[in-house]
Amino acid sequence: MYRQDASELQKVITQAISLFGVPKLLVTDRGRMFEARSFVQWVSELGADLHYITPEMHNSNGQVERYVRTVLKMLRVEAGHRNASWSESLWKLQLVLNITKQKTTRASPISLMIGTEATTPVIRSLVRDVAVSNPMNNREALREVNRNRAAELLRKNQENQDSLVNQSRHPNKHLRR
Incomplete structure (x- = not known):
């Protein structure tokens, strides 16, 4: 972005929307351009919601x-x-x-999203194919298998991380009143 204002931000987000579609939720900090009336109204017209967070928290x-x-x-x-x-x-x-294939899921985000490893022009054509017509059943089935495997690997990783974090924790002491 050359200028940090709402109109420039809309251009950047429009490029992402053209590739991936309108998001349900935009999570942003409270920068001027994210709180500008024109930007908030534009996001609302798209049917998306805005959620503000504190940076670095x-x-x-x-x-x-x-x-x-x-x-x-x-x-x-x-x-x-x-x-x-x-x-x-x-x-x-x-x-x-x-x-890039992720360590935990053993799959790339684009593979989990559309069912193939791809680069930008191919991604656009595949997303267009999915939106306009029935995708190839094999690709769709493979994507679902990969998504299920990734979900299972994420669940196992979460359990492992929880057990590591909780190793040194002690149960709460209940005070009598």
């Missing part, structure tokens, strides 16, 4: 927080060391993250 989803930290570090490298505009670099970083 963890909410409830540690995986998402970790993902955001990864994106921020990648943007710092692009903007700081390569002197690139972060808004011009974001699409490349998004592509890299979308096609």
Whole structure:
């Protein structure tokens, strides 16, 4: 983004919407451009909801927080060391993250979303195919199998992480009144 204002923000988000569709929820900080009346009204007209958070504060989803930290570090490298505009670099970083297989799920986010490993032009055509016509049954079945496997691996990882965190914790003491 060249200017940090609502109209420039709308352009950037419109590009994402053209690829992935309208989100149900946008989670943002309380930056001026996110609270601008024109932006809030535009998001409402799209049928999406806005949810404001405090920057750098963890909410409830540690995986998402970790993902955001990864994106921020990648943007710092692009903007700081390569002197690139972060808004011009974001699409490349998004592509890299979308096609990178994750350690826990053993699948890439794009594979779990549309059922194939792909790059930008192919993603657009596949998303268009899914929206316009019946997708190939094999791809859809494979995607569902991958999603189920990823959900199971995430559940197991959550249990492992919970057990590690809870090892040193002691039960609460109940006070008598």
